[in-house]
Amino acid sequence: MSLAEKALTGKLPFRMGTINWFKYSSPQTFFPLAGKMIPLFAVAALLLCGAGLYIGFFVAPTDATQGESYRIIFIHVPAAWMSMFIYLVMAFWAGLGLVLNTRLSSMMATALAPTGAMFTFLALWTGSLWGKPTWGTWWVWDARLTSELILLFLYLGFMALQAAIDDPRRADKAGAVLAMVGAVNIPIIYFSVKWWNTLHQGASVSLTSSPSMAKTMLLGMLIMALGFWMYSIAVVLSRVRCVILERERHTEWVGQYLGAKR
Amino acid sequence: MNWGSWSEFWAMGGYGLYVWGSYLVTLVFMATEVVLLLLRRNSIMDFLARMPRNHYGRIRDEGET
Numbered sequence: 001m002s003l004a005e006k007a008l009t010g011k012l013p014f015r016m017g018t019i020n021w022f023k024y025s026s027p028q029t030f031f032p033l034a035g036k037m038i039p040l041f042a043v044a045a046l047l048l049c050g051a052g053l054y055i056g057f058f059v060a061p062t063d064a065t066q067g068e069s070y071r072i073i074f075i076h077v078p079a080a081w082m083s084m085f086i087y088l089v090m091a092f093w094a095g096l097g098l099v100l101n102t103r104l105s106s107m108m109a110t111a112l113a114p115t116g117a118m119f120t121f122l123a124l125w126t127g128s129l130w131g132k133p134t135w136g137t138w139w140v141w142d143a144r145l146t147s148e149l150i151l152l153f154l155y156l157g158f159m160a161l162q163a164a165i166d167d168p169r170r171a172d173k174a175g176a177v178l179a180m181v182g183a184v185n186i187p188i189i190y191f192s193v194k195w196w197n198t199l200h201q202g203a204s205v206s207l208t209s210s211p212s213m214a215k216t217m218l219l220g221m222l223i224m225a226l227g228f229w230m231y232s233i234a235v236v237l238s239r240v241r242c243v244i245l246e247r248e249r250h251t252e253w254v255g256q257y258l259g260a261k262r
Numbered sequence: 263m264n265w266g267s268w269s270e271f272w273a274m275g276g277y278g279l280y281v282w283g284s285y286l287v288t289l290v291f292m293a294t295e296v297v298l299l300l301l302r303r304n305s306i307m308d309f310l311a312r313m314p315r316n317h318y319g320r321i322r323d324e325g326e327t
Contacts, residue, residue: 068275255319
C-alpha cells in the first residue's frame with residue numbers, strides 16, 4: 001500500500017498534506033509521545049556534553065589573556081543562552097494557552113519554569129566564579145548582571161504565583177500574564193552589553209559578525225550549548241508528563257493508561 | 263593535549279577553585295533536577311496506583327460502587 005493510499009484510508013497517524021497538528025495538542029495523545037522522546041534526548045544530551053567537555057578541557061588551548069579560568073565559558077555561555085531561550089519558549093506556550101485555552105500549552109509553560117530558573121542561577125553562579133579572577137569582583141550591578149538577576153526573579157515569581165493559586169486553569173492564566181510581561185526583559189539582557197557601558201564583555205558570538213574566539217573554543221561551547229538544549233528538552237518533557245498525570249489524575253484516560261500498563 | 267599530569271589538570275593553572283566550583287555546582291544542580299523528577303514521577307504513580315477506579319477508569323467518588 002502506497003503512502004498516499006495509507007493516508008487516504010486513514011492508516012497513518014496523521015493526514016499527509018494537511019497534517020493534523022492538533023492531534024498531539026491534547027495531554028492524552030502527547031503523554032505517550034513525550035515518553036518515547038525522552039530517552040532519545042537524554043542520550044543525545046549525554047553524548048553532546050561528553051564531547052563538549054572533552055573538547056573544552058583537552059582540545060581547546062589555554063587562553064592567552066585569561067589562562068585556564070576561561071574554561072568556565074563552556075558552561076557559562078550555554079547556561080546563559082538556555083536561561084533566555086527557555087524563558088521565551090515558556091512565555092510563548094503560556095501566551096498560547098491563554099489565547100487558545102489549550103491545557104497542554106499551559107502545562108508546557110509550567111514544566112519549563114524550574115529548568116529555566118536553574119539555568120539562570122547557574123549562569124549567575126558560573127559568571128560570579130569567572131568574574132572574581134578576571135574582574136576582581138564576584139558581583140557588580142551592571143546592566144547585564146542585573147537584568148539576568150531579574151530573569152531569575154521572574155522565573156521564581158512565575159512558579160510562586162502558580163503555586164499560590166489552587167485552581168490550575170486560573171494559575172495558568174495568571175502565570176501567562178506574568179510570563180508575557182516579563183518577556184520584555186529578554187531583549188534587555190541580550191542587548192544590555194550594547195546599550196549600556198557594562199563590565200561584562202560584549203557578545204563573543206553573534207549572528208552578524210564572525211566569532212572573536214579560537215575555533216576549537218567556539219566548537220566546544222556550541223556543542224555544550226546543544227547538549228544543554230537536549231538536556232532541557234528531556235527534563236522538561238519528563239516534567240510535563242508529571243504535570244499531566246497530576247492534573248488529569250481523575251480522567252478516564254489516565255485510568256485506562258494505568259490499566260493497560262498493569 | 264594541555265596537561266602534563268592529573269595534578270596539573272586539577273590545578274587549572276591556579277584557577278582550580280573557580281573552574282571546578284563552576285563545574286561541580288552545575289553538575290550537582292542538573293543531577294539533582296533529574297533525581298527530583300524521578301521522585302516526583304514515582305510519587306504520582308504511587309498515588310494513582312492506590313486510587314480505586316470505576317469501570318470507566320475514572321477515580322471512584324465516595325459511595326460509588
